[in-house]
Amino acid sequence: MANTKRASSYNVATRGNLLDAAERLFATRGYEVVTLKEIAAAANANVGQISYHFGQKDELINAVILRRAGAISEERTQLLESYERLVGPAGCELEPIVRAFLDPYFAKLKSDDPGWRCYALFIGRNVWDAKLAEAITEGYNPTAHRYIEAIRRAVPSLTEVDGVRAFQFLLAGLYGSTTNDSRINGLLGDDGLDVDYDGYQKTLVPYVVGGIRSIGVMRDSTGTKP
CATH class of the missing domain: 1.10.10.60 (Homeodomain-like)
Known part of the structure; x- marks a missing residue:
């Protein structure tokens, strides 16, 4: 034994x-x-x-993706569900929804676990890679759909396509903020910008919220659909 x-x-x-x-x-x-x-x-x-x-190697790659995807997705889901229980699904506002999605990720990057920073580089640089789509879909899509639904409830004029695009822009902003982008560092001449997670978090939240609200205003004013 x-x-x-x-x-x-x-x-x-x-x-x-x-x-x-x-x-x-x-x-x-x-x-x-x-x-x-x-x-x-x-x-x-x-x-x-x-x-x-x-x-095989493919299974190892999938396991790397899914290990932390499960942890961050669970935390995001719990935060969103707690907020919905507090105010009711119809009473949810956009900014707390966006924060519930972004804040746990930044908290992990600022933690004492360097593995999360490695994971952020790996995922951020490969999230759009079709070869990894199956594992990323498995690890992230259930939570993504929950957030898309919440975003559309908070901004009712968004179409289904708008909601998905808004979420895509949210992801692009998040991963662009956490992948050591040498282009951005070069523009500012600051090699330390890649680890300024506080700075990115503070600016990314209003950027995303403002952008999604603007899409809703556009739909309200024109009544057009994609």
């Missing part, structure tokens, strides 16, 4: 180490060029252990 417990603990720890190592390497070098051998070496493991826990 003791040997079984030790083996079980070892397997769990190795799985986590492999995910951490893959996450770091995918963030710094890109998931397509990193090899299983490099991941195993970074985790002080061997390729056979990757095969045991994940099978």
Whole structure:
């Protein structure tokens, strides 16, 4: 029994180490060029252990995506549901909805866990990659649909397409703020801008809220549909 417990603990720890190592390497070098051998070496493991826990490289990539997607999606859902219980779904306003989505992500990036910052680089640079679409859909779409519905309730004039586009713009702003964009750093001549999460958070919230409200005003004033 003791040997079984030790083996079980070892397997769990190795799985986590492999995910951490893959996450770091995918963030710094890109998931397509990193090899299983490099991941195993970074985790002080061997390729056979990757095969045991994940099978092929594609399954490892999916596991990296889903591990933290589950955590952040659960927190976002809980915040939105708590807000809806407080004021009622029809009473929800746009800014608290946007904050419920953005604030947990920034909080994790500002935490003591460097893994979240690696994950942000990996996801932010690959979120539109069709090769990863299945895992991203699995990890994020249920929560995304909940937020799109909430956004449309808060701004009733938005069409279904408007709601999806608004959410897409929200994501673009979030990932553009958290992926060490050298272009932005170069424009300001400030290499430290990439970790100014407070600055990005403070400006991103009103930017997103104002943009979505403007789409609603446009629909109200013209009555046009896409």
